[in-house]
Amino acid sequence: MTEHTQLLQEPSLHRLHQLILKAAGEGIYGLDCDGKATFVNEAAVRILGWKEQEVIGTSIHDLHHHTHLDGRHYPTEECPIYAALKDGEVHQVDDEVFWHSAGHAVPVEYTSTPIWENGRLNGAVVIFRDISERVKIEEERERAFAEINRLKEQLEQERDYLRDEINISANFGEIIGASQALKRTLSQIEAVARTPTSVLILGESGVGKEMVARAIHLNSDRAHHPLVKVNCASIPKELFESEFFGHVKGAFTGAHRDRVGKMQLANQGTLFLDEVGEIPLDLQGKLLRALQESEFEKVGDERTQRVDVRIIAATNRDLAEEVKRGRFREDLYYRLSVFPVDVPPLKQRREDIAPIAQHFINSFCRQLGRRPFALTQAQIAKLKQHPWPGNIRELKNVMERAVILSAGAHRLNLDMALPGSEPPQEQAEDQMFVAGEILTETEFRQLEKNNLLAAMQRTQWKISGADGAAELLGLKPSTLAYRLSQFGIKRPQP
Numbered sequence: 001m002t003e004h005t006q007l008l009q010e011p012s013l014h015r016l017h018q019l020i021l022k023a024a025g026e027g028i029y030g031l032d033c034d035g036k037a038t039f040v041n042e043a044a045v046r047i048l049g050w051k052e053q054e055v056i057g058t059s060i061h062d063l064h065h066h067t068h069l070d071g072r073h074y075p076t077e078e079c080p081i082y083a084a085l086k087d088g089e090v091h092q093v094d095d096e097v098f099w100h101s102a103g104h105a106v107p108v109e110y111t112s113t114p115i116w117e118n119g120r121l122n123g124a125v126v127i128f129r130d131i132s133e134r135v136k137i138e139e140e141r142e143r144a145f146a147e148i149n150r151l152k153e154q155l156e157q158e159r160d161y162l163r164d165e166i167n168i169s170a171n172f173g174e175i176i177g178a179s180q181a182l183k184r185t186l187s188q189i190e191a192v193a194r195t196p197t198s199v200l201i202l203g204e205s206g207v208g209k210e211m212v213a214r215a216i217h218l219n220s221d222r223a224h225h226p227l228v229k230v231n232c233a234s235i236p237k238e239l240f241e242s243e244f245f246g247h248v249k250g251a252f253t254g255a256h257r258d259r260v261g262k263m264q265l266a267n268q269g270t271l272f273l274d275e276v277g278e279i280p281l282d283l284q285g286k287l288l289r290a291l292q293e294s295e296f297e298k299v300g301d302e303r304t305q306r307v308d309v310r311i312i313a314a315t316n317r318d319l320a321e322e323v324k325r326g327r328f329r330e331d332l333y334y335r336l337s338v339f340p341v342d343v344p345p346l347k348q349r350r351e352d353i354a355p356i357a358q359h360f361i362n363s364f365c366r367q368l369g370r371r372p373f374a375l376t377q378a379q380i381a382k383l384k385q386h387p388w389p390g391n392i393r394e395l396k397n398v399m400e401r402a403v404i405l406s407a408g409a410h411r412l413n414l415d416m417a418l419p420g421s422e423p424p425q426e427q428a429e430d431q432m433f434v435a436g437e438i439l440t441e442t443e444f445r446q447l448e449k450n451n452l453l454a455a456m457q458r459t460q461w462k463i464s465g466a467d468g469a470a471e472l473l474g475l476k477p478s479t480l481a482y483r484l485s486q487f488g489i490k491r492p493q494p
Contacts, residue, residue, distance in 0.1 A: 029126040035059055035082050038123065047108075047130045049101035060126070064099040084112040084124045098128065107135045146258070154260045175211055176359055177352030181344035185212065188341045193219035200276075200336045201314040203343030206393030209314040210274060212343055217270045222310055225269030230262050233278035240283045241299050244290065251300025263296060267307040276336065277317035277328060284329045291335055311336065346388040346395065354380045356392065360399035361412065368403065373412035377474035378455075381467065386418060449487045456484070461491045 022041045027048065030039030040055045048064055055063065061079050068074050076082060080091035094109035110128035114121055175186070192199055193216045201209045210229070217227040235243045242251075246261030263271060279287065290296040295306045313336045322328035346353060358375055365372040375383075388394055402417035455469040462468045464477035473480060484490075 027126075027128045027130075029055070029060055029128075031060065031081070031085070031124045031126065033085060033121065033123055035061065035076075035085060044128075047128075048098055048106060054101075064101075065096075067099065069097045069105055081110070081112040081124070081126055084114045085121065088114045088116070088121055090114070094131075107131045150258060150260065153258070154265060175208070175215060176356050177349055178355075179344075179349035179352045181349045182352060185341060185343055188339075189215050189219065192216065192339045192341070194221060195339075196310055198311045198336055198338045199313070200319070200338075200340045201312065201343060202340055203314075203316065204345045204391055205316045206391035207343045207345055208392050209316075209343055210272070212341060213270075213272045213274075213312045213314060216312060216341075217272075217310075220270070220310070222269050226266055227270045227272060228262050228266035229272045229274055231274050233275040237280055237283065240280075241286060244287065245296045245298055245305075247299035248301045251298070255300070258298075261296070261298065263290060263307050263309060264305060266309045268309075270310045270312055273311065273313040273336075275315060276313040277315040277319055277322060281327060281329065284332050288329065288332045288335060291332075346391045350384045353383050353388075353395065357383055357395060357399055360396050361403060364400050364403040370403070370407070373403070373406060375412065375414075378472050379412065379414045381472040382414065382418065384467065448483075449489065452480075452483060452487060453489055456489065456491070 022043075024041060025043055027044030027046075028039070028041040029037055029044060032038050036057055037055045037060055040050075040052050044055075045051060050063060059076075061074075061076050061082060065079060065081065066074055080093050083089070083091050091112045092110075096108060096110075097105040098108050100106050107130070108128045109131050110126055112124050112126050115123040115125060175182070189212060199213075199216060201212050203209050213229075214227060217223060230243065241247075242255075242259060242261070244261050244263055246259045246264055247255050249255055249257050291311060294308065295304050297304055319328055319333050319337065323330045323333050354375060357380075361375070362372045383395075390397070398414075398417050398419070402412050402414050405416050406413040452469075452473070455472050456463075459467060459469040459472060463480055464470050468477070470477040470480045475483075
């Protein structure tokens with residue numbers, strides 16, 4: 001008998017093997033051909049809490065492998081541990097759970113290896129490891145990546161908003177004018193800007209309500225944080241909550257990634273609700289709750305988000321009348337209209353028309369690389385007489401048209417750009433000089449006479465004072481009266 005054979009027969013060898021298995025850091029189970037436990041080491045008891053006497057002779061699957069993590073039943077015939085007893089193959093799994101004796105799930109990875117004896121399948125050994133720490137680290141990493149992606153998206157959207165801010169500033173400039181009507185509005189802005197109070201800006205379409213909102217924000221304590229605009233009229237009803245509150249990936253068809261809502265973007269800053277009167281009545285309650293509580297939930301997410309946002313709203317509707325007609329919630333109206341600011345239409349601030357128009361002319365000439373035009377007194381008078389139903393927006397469009405139509409000219413071609421305007425007599429003068437033609441003394445005198453006559457007709461024969469012919473022509477009233485007498489121009493008898 002060899003020394004090796006004698007060693008194998010030593011009674012202490014079995015005990016040595018037992019000590020080795022018990023000392024192992026991984027959990028170890030021995031199974032018979034029926035899948036019942038024949039052996040359990042101390043690590044298995046420590047990891048899962050099941051005592052040796054509770055495990056030996058029982059079905060391991062029924063004891064702690066009976067249910068998936070999501071609560072679904074785990075049939076024995078699908079268990080990879082027992083598959084080794086059927087096909088004789090090694091089975092490795094790294095994303096399942098065993099159930100602790102205390103009732104909670106323990107993430108594990110395990111290997112089920114068949115035991116062969118004399119060519120016959122005689123059981124299996126299961127070695128498993130608790131991977132709770134690894135799963136925790138992976139979850140924390142996923143949360144960190146999700147937070148990074150959220151911040152990245154938020155920064156991208158804030159960048160887009162800043163670009164919009166720059167574009168709007170370039171297009172509209174600062175608030176221009178010195179009329180009494182405008183001064184009243186500016187005093188309201190100054191009074192409310194540094195307070196946290198909600199502001200409702202009222203005014204006709206095109207009067208510059210967004211510029212007023214920006215002025216309030218820039219003069220507030222939140223000026224270094226975003227001013228986020230929401231055009232309430234342009235949001236589809238089905239996307240209202242997503243636009244305001246954001247959504248998580250998979251919240252609805254087309255939600256391919258998480259999205260930050262406008263309220264979260266405006267955190268620490270100002271949320272500007274433009275055309276707030278256009279919000280559908282059945283959605284106003286959701287907005288009211290978010291504004292009152294300063295909290296909301298993203299679409300598809302149960303977690304509540306809290307924000308610190310100042311609200312500025314704007315509308316060209318009579319919201320008080322809308323409340324009476326049942327088209328706007330009374331509680332939302334009172335929530336928004338703590339401090340109303342009225343923006344006057346252009347027809348109430350005619351003395352501001354010339355400086356605003358000149359500002360737009362200079363801006364568009366710079367954009368087109370042209371020499372700036374200076375408005376004449378006649379053109380200023382014509383601008384003041386126009387009703388301007390579209391207010392500053394219409395004035396801006398007319399000035400842009402006029403600059404484009406004045407390529408190569410010495411004077412601004414306002415008459416072709418102004419809606420409903422008929423070219424006056426003095427336009428012929430412009431055309432002749434631009435074409436390089438020379439007038440005879442007789443032609444020039446006739447042209448001057450026609451120009452004086454046109455000015456008197458346009459002003460209904462008013463010589464002096466505001467909107468008089470003298471102001472229109474840039475002359476002193478006494479000078480105009482003298483020239484009228486020289487040409488024999490008299491007011492027709494009624």
